[in-house]
Amino acid sequence: MENQELRKAGLKVTLPRIKILQILENADHRHMSAEDVYKALMDADEDVGLATVYRVLTQFENAGLVVRHNFDGGHSVFELAQGNHHDHMVCVESGRIVEFCDEEIEKLQKQIAEKHGYDLVDHSLVLYVKPKAQKK
Numbered sequence: 847m848e849n850q851e852l853r854k855a856g857l858k859v860t861l862p863r864i865k866i867l868q869i870l871e872n873a874d875h876r877h878m879s880a881e882d883v884y885k886a887l888m889d890a891d892e893d894v895g896l897a898t899v900y901r902v903l904t905q906f907e908n909a910g911l912v913v914r915h916n917f918d919g920g921h922s923v924f925e926l927a928q929g930n931h932h933d934h935m936v937c938v939e940s941g942r943i944v945e946f947c948d949e950e951i952e953k954l955q956k957q958i959a960e961k962h963g964y965d966l967v968d969h970s971l972v973l974y975v976k977p978k979a980q981k982k
């Protein structure tokens with residue numbers, strides 16, 4: 847299955863590429879840093895170096911297989927490009943990433959662009975959050 851996806855993206859099938867694609871597809875977390883991928887490979891006893899992980903993820907990004915996010919205060923994280931549009935929330939305390947999609951916000955962004963004489967082409971919205979303060 848991974849072989850087909852790699853070929854479809856115009857990439858030669860190599861073992862590191864297959865392994866890294868498998869990790870991204872089977873991960874509990876949809877957003878992984880290069881270090882996360884590297885650790886997962888080590889846990890699975892796969893001998894792929896960190897430099898290779900970086901290189902392959904960049905190749906995946908260029909081929910449109912994955913999307914890279916550069917959230918503030920952290921490493922780049924990667925997620926598979928498939929799936930519906932969504933925005934992100936990043937917890938500044940735990941680094942946890944939450945996906946959300948809100949129709950109102952989507953609509954509002956289009957309206958704001960139109961108000962300024964533009965058609966909205968794309969957007970990326972990131973909310974930086976922290977756990978709600980507990981009242982004592």
Ligand SMILES: [Zn+2]
Pocket residue numbers: 876877925932934945
């Ligand atoms: Zn996401």
